[in-house]
Amino acid sequence: MDPVRLSVLDRSRTREGHTHPEALRDTVRLARELERLGYHRVWVSEHHGVPGVAGSAPTVLAAAVAGATRTIRVGTGGVMLPNHRPLVVAEQFGVLESLFPGRIDMGLGRSVGFTDGVRRALGRDKGDAEDFEGQLDELLGWFRGTSPTGVHARPAEGLTVPPFVLAMGEGAGIAARAGLPMVIGDLRNREKVRRGIDHYRDRFRPSVWASEPYVVVSGTIAVAGTPEEARRLLIPEAWSMAHSRTRGTFPPLPPAERVEALTMTGKERDFYESGLTGHIAGTEEQVAHELETLLKETGAQEFLVTTSTYDREALLDSYRRLAAITSG
Secondary structure: OOOOEEEEEEOOEOEOOOOHHHHHHHHHHHHHHHHHHOOOEEEEOOOOOOOOEOOOOHHHHHHHHHHHOOOOEEEEOOEEHHHOOHHHHHHHHHHHHHHOOOOEOEEEEOOOOOOHHHHHHHOOOHHHHHHHHHHHHHHHHHHHOOOOOOOOOOOOOOOOOOEEEEOOOOHHHHHHHHOOOEEEEOHHHHHHHHHHHHHHHHHOOOOOOOOOOOEEEEEOEEEOOOHHHHHHHHHHHHHHHHHHHHHOOOOOEOOHHHHHOOOOOHHHHHHHHHHOOOOEEEOHHHHHHHHHHHHHHHOOOEEEEOOOOOOHHHHHHHHHHHHHHHOO
16 A cells, blocks of 8 residues: 555553553553654553553653654643643643654643543533633643733743644534644544544634644554454453443453453443444455555545554554555
């Protein structure tokens, strides 16, 4: 297939029998390998109070990743802006950009927590996400020195840290009005993705941050020697999602063989089977064809791979195979 700009979001997923610190170190190690393989950027995520995710402080983890690498771009996918004061977010990214100039991305989302308990602990509620557009405008103002408060964000002011909007719900319209690059996903509903991209492009307003639309499509990709091996990479995450939908907690990733031996309820089975569908998975030839088709349909400039699985060696092998088929 034609060369494509390829990046990775690693959620620092915890695994059964492994600790949270191990998950964070796994992310740093993976970033080094992704750099060696020629990936464009690596991002980390923000989750609070989730047993299955160790990454709760994305700017801190991004600093560790950037410090362990030399050339790959490093960022967040994303910092959940409603959880934080925009000034503090600007200061954090100003520090990152100052330490690692020209390598930092600022991916921003509008989620306010996985459960009511987490939102209460953060001092937030669902309504805080409704002002995401205003929070975004305030954040960008700190970099440009336009805050009406008379306060100056140090060392952020005057720096250029590329902002990206994680487009969920109203995100496509917000990204378009702000003139920012957009990240959009959910390959299980590709028609919805295409509608979001069309909405974004139709309403895009050029800004100091981007002169034209820039679309990053995100989703799970699994590449292996056989279709069956690729499908096994999807099993741990599919079960964790099914577990969260039926029991209310998002658990650490189990080994595929344990999931395959489970006796599931009908509801669990339905969610589990749903979690195995809609992804790009298979051999190199199968994945190349499907990915190329998706990129042509969407016109996306970049793909952000979001795969999580229990077997980290198999995951790295998948990334190696993917890099080989997309490097031209």
